[in-house]
Amino acid sequence: MDIQLPQIIFQLVNFGVVFGAIVYLLYKPTQKILDERAKRVADTLKEVEKIEEEKEKIQSLKTKTKREADKEAALILERAQKSANVKKQELVEKTKETLQAEMKKAEAAWKEEKKQLVAESKKQIAEAVVEVSSLVLGEKINAKTDEKLIAKGIDQVLQNI
Protein backbone atom coordinates (compact mmCIF):
# COMPACT_ATOMS: atom_id res chain seq x y z
CA MET A 1 0.00 0.00 0.00
CA ASP A 2 1.78 3.08 -1.12
CA ILE A 3 -0.02 6.36 -0.67
CA GLN A 4 1.09 8.90 -3.24
CA LEU A 5 -0.08 12.50 -3.18
CA PRO A 6 0.02 12.98 -7.00
CA GLN A 7 -2.23 9.93 -7.42
CA ILE A 8 -4.63 11.26 -4.80
CA ILE A 9 -4.77 14.62 -6.59
CA PHE A 10 -5.29 12.84 -9.93
CA GLN A 11 -8.22 10.89 -8.49
CA LEU A 12 -9.65 14.07 -6.97
CA VAL A 13 -9.51 15.67 -10.41
CA ASN A 14 -11.20 12.59 -11.91
CA PHE A 15 -13.94 12.78 -9.31
CA GLY A 16 -14.25 16.54 -9.81
CA VAL A 17 -14.82 16.01 -13.53
CA VAL A 18 -17.55 13.45 -12.80
CA PHE A 19 -19.06 15.78 -10.18
CA GLY A 20 -19.14 18.69 -12.63
CA ALA A 21 -20.64 16.51 -15.35
CA ILE A 22 -23.29 15.23 -12.98
CA VAL A 23 -24.18 18.72 -11.78
CA TYR A 24 -24.35 20.39 -15.21
CA LEU A 25 -25.37 17.51 -17.49
CA LEU A 26 -27.54 15.30 -15.31
CA TYR A 27 -28.76 16.85 -12.07
CA LYS A 28 -29.60 20.44 -12.96
CA PRO A 29 -31.40 19.75 -16.29
CA THR A 30 -33.31 16.79 -14.85
CA GLN A 31 -34.23 18.72 -11.72
CA LYS A 32 -35.39 21.60 -13.91
CA ILE A 33 -37.63 19.27 -15.92
CA LEU A 34 -38.99 17.69 -12.73
CA ASP A 35 -39.61 21.12 -11.17
CA GLU A 36 -41.41 22.33 -14.29
CA ARG A 37 -43.54 19.21 -14.32
CA ALA A 38 -44.32 19.55 -10.62
CA LYS A 39 -45.25 23.21 -11.19
CA ARG A 40 -47.48 22.25 -14.12
CA VAL A 41 -49.19 19.58 -12.04
CA ALA A 42 -49.63 22.02 -9.14
CA ASP A 43 -51.02 24.67 -11.51
CA THR A 44 -53.41 22.16 -13.05
CA LEU A 45 -54.53 21.05 -9.60
CA LYS A 46 -55.07 24.67 -8.61
CA GLU A 47 -57.06 25.24 -11.79
CA VAL A 48 -59.13 22.13 -11.11
CA GLU A 49 -59.75 23.39 -7.59
CA LYS A 50 -60.78 26.77 -8.99
CA ILE A 51 -63.11 25.14 -11.52
CA GLU A 52 -64.52 22.97 -8.76
CA GLU A 53 -65.17 26.06 -6.65
CA GLU A 54 -66.77 27.82 -9.62
CA LYS A 55 -68.91 24.76 -10.26
CA GLU A 56 -70.01 24.71 -6.65
CA LYS A 57 -70.81 28.41 -6.84
CA ILE A 58 -72.84 27.91 -10.01
CA GLN A 59 -74.54 24.90 -8.44
CA SER A 60 -75.48 26.90 -5.35
CA LEU A 61 -76.65 29.81 -7.52
CA LYS A 62 -78.69 27.39 -9.60
CA THR A 63 -80.22 25.87 -6.50
CA LYS A 64 -80.95 29.33 -5.09
CA THR A 65 -82.49 30.54 -8.35
CA LYS A 66 -84.55 27.36 -8.64
CA ARG A 67 -85.75 27.75 -5.09
CA GLU A 68 -86.68 31.36 -5.73
CA ALA A 69 -88.39 30.45 -8.99
CA ASP A 70 -90.30 27.66 -7.26
CA LYS A 71 -91.30 30.08 -4.54
CA GLU A 72 -92.41 32.66 -7.08
CA ALA A 73 -94.24 30.05 -9.12
CA ALA A 74 -96.03 28.85 -6.01
CA LEU A 75 -96.95 32.43 -5.18
CA ILE A 76 -98.21 33.07 -8.71
CA LEU A 77 -100.13 29.83 -8.64
CA GLU A 78 -101.65 30.70 -5.32
CA ARG A 79 -102.53 34.16 -6.54
CA ALA A 80 -103.99 32.73 -9.74
CA GLN A 81 -105.96 30.17 -7.77
CA LYS A 82 -107.30 32.87 -5.52
CA SER A 83 -108.17 35.07 -8.47
CA ALA A 84 -109.75 32.11 -10.27
CA ASN A 85 -111.78 31.30 -7.19
CA VAL A 86 -113.00 34.87 -6.95
CA LYS A 87 -113.85 34.88 -10.65
CA LYS A 88 -115.54 31.55 -10.30
CA GLN A 89 -117.56 32.81 -7.42
CA GLU A 90 -118.47 35.91 -9.35
CA LEU A 91 -119.44 33.88 -12.38
CA VAL A 92 -121.50 31.51 -10.31
CA GLU A 93 -123.24 34.43 -8.67
CA LYS A 94 -123.80 36.11 -12.00
CA THR A 95 -125.07 32.90 -13.55
CA LYS A 96 -127.38 32.34 -10.62
CA GLU A 97 -128.73 35.85 -10.93
CA THR A 98 -129.16 35.50 -14.69
CA LEU A 99 -130.80 32.17 -14.20
CA GLN A 100 -133.14 33.51 -11.61
CA ALA A 101 -133.99 36.45 -13.81
CA GLU A 102 -134.53 34.15 -16.73
CA MET A 103 -136.62 31.86 -14.59
CA LYS A 104 -138.67 34.77 -13.36
CA LYS A 105 -139.11 35.96 -16.91
CA ALA A 106 -140.04 32.50 -18.05
CA GLU A 107 -142.45 32.12 -15.15
CA ALA A 108 -144.11 35.45 -15.93
CA ALA A 109 -144.35 34.51 -19.59
CA TRP A 110 -145.72 31.16 -18.64
CA LYS A 111 -148.25 32.70 -16.33
CA GLU A 112 -149.31 35.16 -18.99
CA GLU A 113 -149.57 32.41 -21.50
CA LYS A 114 -151.51 30.31 -19.02
CA LYS A 115 -153.83 33.21 -18.38
CA GLN A 116 -154.35 33.74 -22.05
CA LEU A 117 -154.85 30.06 -22.59
CA VAL A 118 -157.32 29.87 -19.72
CA ALA A 119 -159.16 32.89 -20.99
CA GLU A 120 -159.21 31.50 -24.46
CA SER A 121 -160.27 28.11 -23.22
CA LYS A 122 -163.01 29.70 -21.10
CA LYS A 123 -164.26 31.56 -24.12
CA GLN A 124 -164.17 28.53 -26.35
CA ILE A 125 -165.77 26.32 -23.72
CA ALA A 126 -168.42 28.96 -23.03
CA GLU A 127 -169.17 29.23 -26.69
CA ALA A 128 -169.28 25.47 -26.91
CA VAL A 129 -171.53 25.18 -23.87
CA VAL A 130 -173.75 27.95 -25.08
CA GLU A 131 -173.95 26.31 -28.37
CA VAL A 132 -174.74 22.96 -26.81
CA SER A 133 -177.18 24.42 -24.26
CA SER A 134 -178.96 26.44 -26.88
CA LEU A 135 -179.31 23.33 -28.78
CA VAL A 136 -180.63 21.45 -25.71
CA LEU A 137 -182.79 24.05 -24.00
CA GLY A 138 -183.85 26.06 -26.93
CA GLU A 139 -185.22 29.41 -26.28
CA LYS A 140 -186.88 28.92 -22.68
CA ILE A 141 -184.05 30.44 -20.80
CA ASN A 142 -183.05 34.02 -21.36
CA ALA A 143 -179.63 35.03 -22.15
CA LYS A 144 -178.74 36.65 -18.81
CA THR A 145 -179.56 33.64 -16.63
CA ASP A 146 -177.95 31.36 -19.06
CA GLU A 147 -174.70 33.19 -18.88
CA LYS A 148 -174.55 32.78 -15.08
CA LEU A 149 -175.25 29.14 -15.27
CA ILE A 150 -172.81 28.69 -18.03
CA ALA A 151 -170.04 30.50 -16.09
CA LYS A 152 -170.73 28.31 -13.07
CA GLY A 153 -170.56 25.22 -15.20
CA ILE A 154 -167.31 26.34 -16.74
CA ASP A 155 -165.73 26.97 -13.32
CA GLN A 156 -166.65 23.51 -12.26
CA VAL A 157 -165.15 22.16 -15.44
CA LEU A 158 -162.00 24.12 -14.90
CA GLN A 159 -161.66 22.93 -11.34
CA ASN A 160 -161.96 19.40 -12.56
CA ILE A 161 -159.27 19.88 -15.17
Add this chain to the structure above:
Amino acid sequence: MAANLHISISAETLTSFGSLNFSNSLLTSSIVTVLMVSFFVLVRMSMGKQKNGLLHPLQNLSEFIIEGFYGMVQGVTGDHKKTRFFMPFFTSFFLFILFNNWFGLLPGVGTIGFKEKVEGTEHAVLLQQEISVPVAEVQASEKIDEAAVETVEANEVEETANEAVETTEEKSVFVPYLRAGTADINTTLALGLFSQIMAQVIGIKYLGLSYFKKFFNFKDPIMGFVGILELVSEFSKVLSYTFRLFGNIFAGEVLLIVMSALIPLVVPMPFYGLEIFVGVIQALVFSLLSIVFFNIATIGHDEH
Protein backbone atom coordinates in the same frame (compact mmCIF):
# COMPACT_ATOMS: atom_id res chain seq x y z
CA MET B 1 -2.17 -23.49 -10.35
CA ALA B 2 -1.62 -21.32 -7.31
CA ALA B 3 1.72 -20.22 -8.78
CA ASN B 4 -0.24 -18.25 -11.42
CA LEU B 5 -2.02 -16.15 -8.82
CA HIS B 6 -1.34 -12.46 -9.05
CA ILE B 7 -2.36 -10.47 -6.01
CA SER B 8 -0.91 -7.08 -5.25
CA ILE B 9 -2.26 -4.87 -2.50
CA SER B 10 -1.06 -1.71 -4.22
CA ALA B 11 -1.81 -0.62 -7.75
CA GLU B 12 0.94 -1.31 -10.26
CA THR B 13 2.60 1.58 -12.04
CA LEU B 14 2.22 1.53 -15.80
CA THR B 15 4.23 4.65 -16.60
CA SER B 16 5.39 7.83 -14.94
CA PHE B 17 4.76 11.49 -15.69
CA GLY B 18 7.15 13.43 -13.51
CA SER B 19 6.21 12.72 -9.92
CA LEU B 20 2.95 11.03 -10.95
CA ASN B 21 3.22 7.26 -11.17
CA PHE B 22 0.38 6.49 -13.54
CA SER B 23 -1.00 3.24 -12.13
CA ASN B 24 -3.47 0.79 -13.65
CA SER B 25 -6.16 1.99 -11.21
CA LEU B 26 -5.69 5.57 -12.38
CA LEU B 27 -6.10 4.36 -15.96
CA THR B 28 -9.32 2.51 -15.01
CA SER B 29 -10.68 5.54 -13.15
CA SER B 30 -9.89 7.75 -16.12
CA ILE B 31 -11.69 5.38 -18.49
CA VAL B 32 -14.69 5.24 -16.13
CA THR B 33 -14.69 9.04 -15.92
CA VAL B 34 -14.62 9.43 -19.70
CA LEU B 35 -17.41 6.84 -20.13
CA MET B 36 -19.54 8.48 -17.46
CA VAL B 37 -19.09 11.98 -18.87
CA SER B 38 -19.90 10.69 -22.39
CA PHE B 39 -23.03 9.02 -21.04
CA PHE B 40 -24.12 12.20 -19.28
CA VAL B 41 -23.57 14.16 -22.49
CA LEU B 42 -25.88 11.67 -24.27
CA VAL B 43 -28.44 12.02 -21.48
CA ARG B 44 -28.28 15.82 -21.72
CA MET B 45 -28.75 15.65 -25.50
CA SER B 46 -31.74 13.33 -25.15
CA MET B 47 -33.59 15.72 -22.83
CA GLY B 48 -36.69 17.31 -24.31
CA LYS B 49 -36.71 14.90 -27.24
CA GLN B 50 -39.73 12.68 -27.71
CA LYS B 51 -40.10 9.32 -29.38
CA ASN B 52 -43.61 8.41 -30.56
CA GLY B 53 -45.03 10.94 -28.12
CA LEU B 54 -43.06 9.40 -25.27
CA LEU B 55 -40.05 10.73 -23.40
CA HIS B 56 -36.63 9.54 -24.56
CA PRO B 57 -35.55 6.42 -22.60
CA LEU B 58 -32.37 8.16 -21.42
CA GLN B 59 -34.43 11.01 -20.00
CA ASN B 60 -36.65 8.49 -18.27
CA LEU B 61 -33.55 6.86 -16.82
CA SER B 62 -32.12 10.16 -15.61
CA GLU B 63 -35.46 11.09 -14.01
CA PHE B 64 -35.61 7.66 -12.38
CA ILE B 65 -32.10 8.09 -10.95
CA ILE B 66 -32.60 11.64 -9.73
CA GLU B 67 -36.04 10.98 -8.22
CA GLY B 68 -34.82 7.79 -6.52
CA PHE B 69 -31.77 9.48 -5.04
CA TYR B 70 -33.83 12.53 -4.05
CA GLY B 71 -36.09 10.32 -1.95
CA MET B 72 -33.10 8.72 -0.25
CA VAL B 73 -31.38 12.01 0.57
CA GLN B 74 -34.67 13.57 1.66
CA GLY B 75 -35.08 10.65 4.05
CA VAL B 76 -31.78 11.62 5.69
CA THR B 77 -32.10 15.41 5.75
CA GLY B 78 -35.87 15.89 6.01
CA ASP B 79 -35.37 19.32 4.44
CA HIS B 80 -35.90 19.96 0.72
CA LYS B 81 -33.43 22.85 0.61
CA LYS B 82 -30.64 20.74 2.09
CA THR B 83 -31.61 17.79 -0.10
CA ARG B 84 -31.26 19.91 -3.23
CA PHE B 85 -27.81 21.04 -2.08
CA PHE B 86 -26.59 17.54 -1.16
CA MET B 87 -28.05 15.74 -4.17
CA PRO B 88 -25.12 16.29 -6.59
CA PHE B 89 -22.67 14.99 -3.96
CA PHE B 90 -24.72 11.89 -3.29
CA THR B 91 -25.23 11.19 -6.98
CA SER B 92 -21.56 11.72 -7.79
CA PHE B 93 -20.26 9.57 -4.95
CA PHE B 94 -22.69 6.79 -5.70
CA LEU B 95 -22.22 6.63 -9.46
CA PHE B 96 -18.44 7.16 -9.41
CA ILE B 97 -17.87 4.47 -6.79
CA LEU B 98 -20.43 2.10 -8.29
CA PHE B 99 -18.98 2.19 -11.81
CA ASN B 100 -15.41 1.94 -10.52
CA ASN B 101 -16.43 -1.08 -8.41
CA TRP B 102 -18.22 -2.77 -11.30
CA PHE B 103 -15.52 -1.96 -13.83
CA GLY B 104 -13.19 -4.18 -11.82
CA LEU B 105 -15.50 -7.14 -12.48
CA LEU B 106 -15.35 -6.85 -16.26
CA PRO B 107 -13.49 -9.61 -18.11
CA GLY B 108 -9.95 -8.51 -18.87
CA VAL B 109 -9.62 -6.20 -15.90
CA GLY B 110 -6.83 -7.64 -13.78
CA THR B 111 -6.18 -10.43 -16.26
CA ILE B 112 -4.85 -8.65 -19.34
CA GLY B 113 -1.42 -7.10 -18.84
CA PHE B 114 2.25 -7.51 -19.44
CA LYS B 115 5.23 -9.15 -17.78
CA GLU B 116 7.67 -6.87 -16.08
CA LYS B 117 11.14 -7.91 -14.96
CA VAL B 118 11.51 -7.56 -11.23
CA GLU B 119 15.29 -7.19 -11.19
CA GLY B 120 16.22 -4.89 -8.37
CA THR B 121 12.67 -4.65 -7.14
CA GLU B 122 11.67 -5.29 -3.57
CA HIS B 123 10.46 -8.83 -4.43
CA ALA B 124 13.98 -9.88 -5.34
CA VAL B 125 15.53 -8.04 -2.40
CA LEU B 126 13.14 -9.76 0.00
CA LEU B 127 13.93 -13.16 -1.46
CA GLN B 128 17.67 -12.49 -1.15
CA GLN B 129 17.27 -11.36 2.45
CA GLU B 130 15.26 -14.41 3.39
CA ILE B 131 17.88 -16.72 2.02
CA SER B 132 20.95 -14.76 3.17
CA VAL B 133 20.05 -15.25 6.81
CA PRO B 134 20.95 -18.95 6.98
CA VAL B 135 24.05 -18.27 4.87
CA ALA B 136 25.34 -15.78 7.42
CA GLU B 137 24.72 -18.24 10.21
CA VAL B 138 26.61 -20.92 8.37
CA GLN B 139 29.52 -18.55 7.62
CA ALA B 140 29.71 -17.78 11.31
CA SER B 141 29.79 -21.44 12.09
CA GLU B 142 32.68 -21.85 9.66
CA LYS B 143 34.76 -19.39 11.66
CA ILE B 144 34.49 -21.44 14.81
CA ASP B 145 35.75 -24.36 12.74
CA GLU B 146 33.03 -26.91 13.26
CA ALA B 147 32.61 -30.34 11.69
CA ALA B 148 33.30 -30.80 7.97
CA VAL B 149 29.81 -32.10 7.41
CA GLU B 150 28.43 -28.83 8.62
CA THR B 151 30.78 -26.95 6.25
CA VAL B 152 29.54 -29.03 3.39
CA GLU B 153 25.93 -28.31 4.37
CA ALA B 154 26.75 -24.62 4.62
CA ASN B 155 28.27 -24.67 1.16
CA GLU B 156 25.18 -26.39 -0.16
CA VAL B 157 22.93 -23.75 1.42
CA GLU B 158 25.16 -21.02 -0.01
CA GLU B 159 24.89 -22.53 -3.44
CA THR B 160 21.15 -22.80 -3.13
CA ALA B 161 20.92 -19.18 -2.04
CA ASN B 162 23.05 -18.04 -4.95
CA GLU B 163 20.90 -20.05 -7.34
CA ALA B 164 17.78 -18.53 -5.82
CA VAL B 165 19.14 -15.01 -6.21
CA GLU B 166 20.06 -15.72 -9.82
CA THR B 167 16.59 -17.14 -10.51
CA THR B 168 14.94 -14.17 -8.84
CA GLU B 169 16.91 -11.73 -10.88
CA GLU B 170 15.62 -13.36 -14.04
CA LYS B 171 11.98 -13.53 -12.82
CA SER B 172 9.29 -11.19 -14.04
CA VAL B 173 5.94 -10.26 -12.56
CA PHE B 174 2.59 -9.84 -14.25
CA VAL B 175 1.29 -6.27 -14.39
CA PRO B 176 -2.37 -5.90 -15.40
CA TYR B 177 -3.30 -2.91 -17.53
CA LEU B 178 -6.48 -2.33 -15.58
CA ARG B 179 -7.42 -2.56 -11.93
CA ALA B 180 -10.65 -1.42 -10.25
CA GLY B 181 -10.24 2.21 -9.26
CA THR B 182 -11.66 1.60 -5.80
CA ALA B 183 -9.23 -1.28 -5.25
CA ASP B 184 -6.50 1.35 -4.92
CA ILE B 185 -6.11 3.08 -1.58
CA ASN B 186 -5.22 6.38 -3.27
CA THR B 187 -8.68 6.54 -4.87
CA THR B 188 -10.56 5.73 -1.70
CA LEU B 189 -8.40 8.15 0.29
CA ALA B 190 -9.08 10.88 -2.27
CA LEU B 191 -12.82 10.25 -2.00
CA GLY B 192 -12.70 10.12 1.79
CA LEU B 193 -10.74 13.37 1.95
CA PHE B 194 -13.12 15.06 -0.47
CA SER B 195 -16.13 13.93 1.55
CA GLN B 196 -14.68 15.08 4.88
CA ILE B 197 -13.41 18.40 3.52
CA MET B 198 -16.84 19.05 2.00
CA ALA B 199 -18.47 18.20 5.36
CA GLN B 200 -16.34 20.95 6.99
CA VAL B 201 -17.14 23.41 4.16
CA ILE B 202 -20.86 22.67 4.45
CA GLY B 203 -20.68 23.03 8.24
CA ILE B 204 -19.07 26.47 7.90
CA LYS B 205 -21.55 27.46 5.17
CA TYR B 206 -24.54 26.63 7.36
CA LEU B 207 -23.25 27.61 10.81
CA GLY B 208 -20.52 30.10 10.09
CA LEU B 209 -17.61 30.19 12.49
CA SER B 210 -19.79 28.77 15.26
CA TYR B 211 -19.27 25.44 13.51
CA PHE B 212 -15.87 25.25 15.21
CA LYS B 213 -17.52 25.39 18.65
CA LYS B 214 -18.07 21.71 18.10
CA PHE B 215 -14.29 21.15 18.35
CA PHE B 216 -13.15 23.99 20.55
CA ASN B 217 -15.55 24.36 23.43
CA PHE B 218 -14.09 25.69 26.66
CA LYS B 219 -17.31 26.08 28.66
CA ASP B 220 -16.38 23.19 30.87
CA PRO B 221 -13.74 20.45 30.87
CA ILE B 222 -16.20 17.79 29.72
CA MET B 223 -17.21 19.78 26.66
CA GLY B 224 -13.56 20.51 25.97
CA PHE B 225 -12.80 16.79 26.01
CA VAL B 226 -15.84 16.07 23.81
CA GLY B 227 -14.49 18.68 21.39
CA ILE B 228 -11.17 16.85 21.19
CA LEU B 229 -13.02 13.60 20.55
CA GLU B 230 -15.03 15.30 17.78
CA LEU B 231 -11.83 16.60 16.22
CA VAL B 232 -10.22 13.17 16.29
CA SER B 233 -13.39 11.61 14.89
CA GLU B 234 -13.22 13.94 11.87
CA PHE B 235 -9.84 12.48 10.98
CA SER B 236 -10.86 8.95 11.81
CA LYS B 237 -13.82 9.30 9.44
CA VAL B 238 -11.39 9.74 6.56
CA LEU B 239 -9.61 6.55 7.57
CA SER B 240 -12.90 4.76 8.02
CA TYR B 241 -14.13 5.81 4.55
CA THR B 242 -10.79 4.88 2.98
CA PHE B 243 -10.27 1.46 4.45
CA ARG B 244 -13.91 0.34 4.35
CA LEU B 245 -14.23 0.87 0.64
CA PHE B 246 -10.72 -0.25 -0.24
CA GLY B 247 -10.93 -3.30 2.01
CA ASN B 248 -14.26 -4.47 0.66
CA ILE B 249 -13.40 -4.06 -2.99
CA PHE B 250 -9.86 -5.38 -2.72
CA ALA B 251 -11.08 -8.36 -0.69
CA GLY B 252 -13.70 -9.04 -3.35
CA GLU B 253 -11.04 -9.01 -6.05
CA VAL B 254 -8.84 -11.38 -4.06
CA LEU B 255 -11.80 -13.67 -3.51
CA LEU B 256 -12.55 -13.76 -7.22
CA ILE B 257 -8.90 -14.34 -8.15
CA VAL B 258 -8.56 -17.19 -5.66
CA MET B 259 -11.85 -18.83 -6.67
CA SER B 260 -11.04 -18.50 -10.36
CA ALA B 261 -7.58 -19.97 -9.78
CA LEU B 262 -8.93 -22.90 -7.77
CA ILE B 263 -11.90 -23.86 -9.94
CA PRO B 264 -12.13 -21.67 -13.02
CA LEU B 265 -15.47 -22.98 -14.30
CA VAL B 266 -18.91 -22.14 -12.88
CA VAL B 267 -17.78 -21.84 -9.24
CA PRO B 268 -16.69 -18.16 -9.47
CA MET B 269 -20.09 -17.17 -10.87
CA PRO B 270 -21.95 -16.79 -7.53
CA PHE B 271 -19.01 -14.80 -6.24
CA TYR B 272 -19.28 -12.46 -9.23
CA GLY B 273 -22.96 -11.98 -8.34
CA LEU B 274 -21.93 -11.31 -4.76
CA GLU B 275 -19.35 -8.76 -5.86
CA ILE B 276 -21.91 -6.95 -8.03
CA PHE B 277 -24.09 -6.69 -4.93
CA VAL B 278 -21.13 -5.63 -2.73
CA GLY B 279 -20.30 -2.95 -5.32
CA VAL B 280 -23.76 -1.44 -4.98
CA ILE B 281 -23.79 -1.72 -1.20
CA GLN B 282 -20.38 -0.11 -0.77
CA ALA B 283 -21.30 2.74 -3.10
CA LEU B 284 -24.52 3.24 -1.16
CA VAL B 285 -22.77 3.07 2.23
CA PHE B 286 -20.15 5.63 1.21
CA SER B 287 -22.69 8.05 -0.30
CA LEU B 288 -25.22 7.74 2.50
CA LEU B 289 -22.56 8.15 5.19
CA SER B 290 -21.30 11.26 3.42
CA ILE B 291 -24.78 12.73 3.35
CA VAL B 292 -25.33 11.82 7.01
CA PHE B 293 -22.08 13.57 7.97
CA PHE B 294 -22.95 16.57 5.77
CA ASN B 295 -26.30 16.78 7.50
CA ILE B 296 -24.75 16.47 10.95
CA ALA B 297 -22.31 19.25 10.02
CA THR B 298 -25.24 21.58 9.31
CA ILE B 299 -26.70 21.09 12.79
CA GLY B 300 -25.26 23.18 15.59
CA HIS B 301 -23.58 21.31 18.44
CA ASP B 302 -26.15 22.65 20.92
CA GLU B 303 -28.95 21.16 18.84
CA HIS B 304 -27.52 17.62 19.11
